[in-house]
Amino acid sequence: MAMVSEFLGQLTLAYGGCEPKFPTVVAVRDFDPAKDAARIETAVKTKGVDEQTIIDILTRRSYEQRREIAFQYEKLAKKDLISALKAALSGPLEAVMLGLMKSTxxxxxxxxxxxxxxxxxxxxxxxxxxxxxxxxxxxxxxxxxxxxxxxxxxxxxxxxxxxxxxxxxxxxxQTKRDEPSNVVDYEKIDQDARALYEAGVQKRGTDVAVWISIMSQRSVPHLQKVFDRYKSYSPYDMKESIKMEVKGDLEKSFLTLVECFENKQLYFASRLSDAMKSKGAKEKVLTRILVSRCEVDLMKIRTEFKKQNGKSLYQTIAEHTKGDYQKALLSLCGGDD
Missing domain, CATH: 1.10.220.10 (Annexin)
Known part of the structure; x- marks a missing residue:
């Protein structure tokens, strides 16, 4: 519990005009980069490599702290940390550790x-x-x-x-999306909802340009209201309409957008769930989501995962992965729910 409360205590760190953050990996207190660098140097030199020490350090430090460790490591070992990790590790564990040495x-x-x-x-x-x-x-x-x-x-x-x-x-x-506004423009919401309907379900063929323009330029809170309003024009919701009107990669892209506008963390939870549905997890997807979201919103993704699957992300990763790769992912996950 202490670990979870420490995370939760730091969740308010990152409003700064952007989306709030819900990380599972945060800066560790009483940080000593020189000591961490020395421990990693011993771990990579050990016969057979001490993967556990490398995992313990790199998965439980923030990116800024990992950078400081890399700086200290180079001073100590006279070689860069990334080369040392490449030489010492392999397979999916190497992919996780090298991923953590980059900013998000x-x-x-x-x-x-x-x-x-x-x-x-x-x-x-x-x-x-x-x-x-x-x-x-x-x-x-x-x-x-x-x-x-x-x-x-x-x-x-x-x-x-x-x-x-x-x-x-x-x-x-091209990032031309409007900034969210405190003023709700009901007229524009209605216009956009009607435009989406008229460009798709109402006509023969789809005017994809209209869909692209609205979905790439309007703010997320505005679009959430547009999709709600859309139901008063169309007998189908936005996702059903997309499935009827377009196919292939375009369909997947529009569906991903709508899912992320509605609940981004639920989208990632679903991706993780799908990646672990079959026997043997899709390591690429698992690694990418955990590494890229651990300092962004993985705590919230965990919550959505549990709600959606009735089982925690931690338990599911434990069932579908093994060895040092499993240990690294479980550490990034930050605890069981």
Missing amino acids: AQYDAFQLKASMKGLGTDEESLIELVCSRSSEELLDIKKVYKEMFKKDLEKDVAGDTSGNFAKLLLALV
Whole structure:
């Protein structure tokens, strides 16, 4: 309980005009980066590698603290920590630890690049990363993407996708979404709801451009009211309408957007649940969500997961993973519910 109350005590850390944060990984008190660096150096030099020590340290420090450890490690060992981790670890555990050495925006940028690299695009990852991130997150990702890869995210997305799917992703990456307002514009809510209906269910064929424009530019609180109002025009709700009107990656993208507008943490909980439905978890999805959300909203995702599945995220991860990878994920999860 002490651990949970310590987390909850720090949840108010990050309003700052952005979305509030509900992390499971927070800065540790009485932090000693030199001591942590020395412990990691001993762990990687141990015959057989002491993975447990590496997990204990890196999964229970904030990103800023991990950076300080890396700085101290380089002073101590005369080599960088990332190279040391690559040499000492392998498989999914290595993916988690290397992911934790990046900031949330760097990690997302890296994942986006990976989803568009080589032959064939990993559309599922691309959709999750672009459609679930807020405008603030996307602005950070774009900046970091340019720094890391010397290319614009927009150009890479345009070069790797096509048709209306490309148009929707590009509209989102351009981050033209309105800021939430304290004033509720009922007339605009009604206009948008009617426009969505008239561009889709009411006509033969779909005017996708109208859907893209409204869903990529309006604020999230406004869209939540639009979807509610939409039901007074259409016999189907917005998600049912999407399934009837469009197919393939475009359908998945619009559905992801609506799910995230309605309840982003429930969306991630569902993704985690699906990733652990089959025998042997989809490690890529599990790793990506836990690493990218542990300092953002994983505490809330945990709550939604328990509500949705009747079983905690912690217990489900324990059942579907094993070894050091399991230990790392359970530590990021931050406790049982």
